[in-house]
Amino acid sequence: MTGPAPAEPDPPQNDSPRPELTPPSASELVGAALGSAAKRAGLDPSSGQSTGHVVWHAMGGWRGILESVLPGLIFIVVYTVTIDPATGDGDLWLSLGLSLGIAAIFTIARLIARQPVNAALGGLIAAAVAAAFAAFTGDASNNFIPGFITNIAYGSAFLVSALIGWSLIGLTVGFLMGEGTAWRRDRRKRRVFFWLAIAWAALFAARLIVQLPLYFAGDVTALGTLKLVMGLPLFAPLVAVTWLAVRALYPPQTKAAEPPSE
Template identity: 85%
Template sequence: MDGASGTDDAAAEDQPTASALLGAALGNAARRAGMDPATAEGKSTGHVVWSAMGGWRGVIESVVPGLVFIVVYTLTIDPATQDGNLWLSLGLSVGVAALFTVARLIARQPVNAALGGLIAAGVAAAFAAFTGEASNNFIPGFITNTVYGAAFLVSAVTGWSLIGLAAGFLMGEGVAWRRDKRKRRVFFWLAIAWAALFAARLIVQLPLYFADDVAALGTLKLVMGLPLFAPLIAVTWLAVRALYPATAK
């Protein structure tokens, strides 16, 4: 199956506005993450993946706020109620994310990643604080995984793979890749792989949420975060390079 929508070449070219804008947005995001073949030429796959994750600082900013929340909550669990100190856990988690953002501001470095982490920590904390349930700290993550997973799945089955749109923009061919069956097939399966990653997170984590097992849920969220994201980034990068060998020389 190659995810073809049955649209002919002429019709494909008649989809300029939405596909071009989306491809540009996705391509620019990939470029900012260090995944532009033009600037990554000669670099190893490991280097590209590491750059996409933001290096050591990006990894720390992504992981530590969530790690602080789950560690503090677990360590403060009251044996009588089986509940941890929610406010302390949330306060320290958001506080750490805020410190990362301030540190970047002081160093006059780009704050996008750190600010994104602060916003994510703040929104998650709001869900938990307003409901008084620690498990609700993970609701924003469920929403994000659902939206991203659905977007990748829909793009695959309609023949407009998000990976293909991003790659097409970066490689300067727009949506011309849709006329190449091999590219369409590869981009289809890459989009399916990303959709499967987000679906797997939901399948594994939602039962723990409904069981109110905060410790296990927090641990699995970390395990299914960057450790799964990095290999899929590598596979995506290698697959795209294989489709455009000229850029690998």
């Protein structure tokens, strides 16, 4: 008769303290947020896409271009066509109504097609806010105030980030490329990201420099026209330049050639 089996020894206890998780820093949080937004917009340097494809995707294709341009274009055309020679003013309510209507149509069309509505909904909200400024004051030129505020905010953010050494471009790319803030230890990357942020800040500043005098002069037609001209036509080339500069810093990894099968 055999006795009971000997009890197995207890596993050794590891009494060493567990390492505490370090909370993400503010720069990491900003980089993650910007990187996620850039990836949704198709601006991922690790994707290996062509420059033309990236720029086209960033603009949203034909539909995205129409959604961003057409509401403003309709406002300017209708307001200009309906200008009363006696007063020098156009039909503000008709211009605002048609502009908001086309933005709403774009949003509804995306909802019906069950497509992402971020761009169209953003355009509708922007058109509604701009229309509110003009409607409450009765001044068509105030339709452009939200755009001025946006340019000031974005331009200031890019400029400050470049001057303090934490370029928003660098934070975005660092997250997308999986290196976090390690790019700040590379002098070449720091320099490129600095000048890219300065270039974006200059774009927003140029819009303000050109458009603000027209706003104070009350020239709605010229102001609206220049807003369209300085929108996507300047945005697209700068996206291309940014993409090419980043790809030069992070060239695509070529796969090693596989040995021929016997």
